[in-house]
Amino acid sequence: MKRKGNYFRILSFFIVVILAFNLLGVSSHASIRPKKTTLNVALYGYVPDIQRFEKAVLEKWSQSHPNVQLNFVNWDSYDSDPPKNLDVFVFDAIYMSYFIQQNYLLSIPSSQIRNKRDILKFALDGTTYHNKIYAIPQILCTNLLYTRKSDKSLKNVKNIPQLYNIIGQRQTADIIPPYKEGLLIDMSGGTTKACMYLEALIDLNHKYTDYDVLPDLNKINSNAVTSLKMLQAMAGNEQANFWPDNDDAYIRAKWFENGNGRAFIGYSEAMSAMPNYVNQINFKPVSLSSSRDIPLFYGDVVGVNSHLKNNAKKKKLALDLANIIASSDTMILASKPSDKSQSPQYLLPARYSVYQSLGAEYPVYQKLLKIASNPHNRLFKTGPDVREWLDSAKQVIPKYLEQ
Secondary structure, eight states: OHHHHHHHHHHHHHHHHHHHHHHHHHHHHHHHSOOOOEEEEEOOOOSSOHHHHHHHHHHHHHHHOTTSEEEEOOOOTTTOOOOTTOOEEEEEGGGHHHHHHTTOBOOBOGGGSTTGGGBOHHHHHHTEETTEEOOEEEEEEOOEEEEETTOGGGTTOOBHHHHHHHHOSOOOOSSSOOEEEEEEEOOOSHHHHHHHHHHHHHHHHTSOOOOSSOOOTTSOOHHHHHHHHHHHHHHOHHHHTOOOTTOOTTHHHHHHHTTBEEEEEEOGGGGGGOGGGGGGEEEEOOBSSSSOOOOEEEEEEEEEBGGGTTOHHHHHHHHHHHHHHTSHHHHHHHHSOSSTTOOOOOOEESBHHHHHHHHTTOTHHHHHHHHHTOTTOEEOOOOTTHHHHHHHHHHHHHHHHHO
16 A cells, blocks of 8 residues: 555656646747737727727728737827827827927828828828828818708808897806707817817908917907807807716707707717707808808827837837728728617718718718818817917916806
């Protein structure tokens, strides 16, 4: 019995040794296995359905780079600068000159932008500084005046003073206005008020500027403020500055569909919240002054982090990803409904072909193309001091609206 026990102990010892060598071999093999490449990417979050965008980007990316993982990061250009490990990011073009000055962006060779001629010219011109392109345009935004087709008296309104002469000051105090009373508009954000002031100045001066030098906040233009005051008076102070607890950015579009308010000012994507109502409304850009409208568009553009400049492999992948995010195929896939319960996102793409493709199924895009292809359109840009200027403007502009 003792010898038999020794035999099994010796046999067990050799088995353990063999297993240990096998495990070491596996561990050693795993340690030399190349790590899977990952790109950190931030998409523009202020869209009706960000999940559709992520899904579309993943689908198109995996077709060409199945072995390169994408890690979607929650980052907001309005709140902070891009971190070093954020490889590709979509941001508002009002921060472009600031990002260039702070060396956050790689310039993108013109030859490496795919289907460049498909991009709306004013949008690509807006991402060009000193003959270098620093981002690829993806989405455009501009405020549109929505009116009901049945309301003939608002059909020919071209500017805010004309609208005010018809709608007048809000008569009730409730946040949600009754039928055919007041203007529905979101002016709740400090950045919104500040940017609307800049828009009003351009319309008043009847001349486009890229605001390389931002206006002196110690010398506020009273006429520009008057335009904003008219908007707030038509909406009512409570409604204009209302933001819902559930963060529903399109709540006013739903109110408008339900018959509340006489007119509504919002972005094109607001139509995604009232899909059954789009055939009963008119929409168009409107001047924020009594002068002719200088059509100004915010741009959501795709940039590549400058920290990749010495990493040739990852830089190439990042440029490819930027092109895919801004591509026609991705925008079409992200814009269309995934099922019958959804509606199109009704965003303003930066590419002609997206309008043409979607317009065949959703005629609203044909109307949107006429707005987006206006030869007088310009991209809304600001100077390198925009962070500091906005911090001050958020405090200054609201005080003037309260007077």
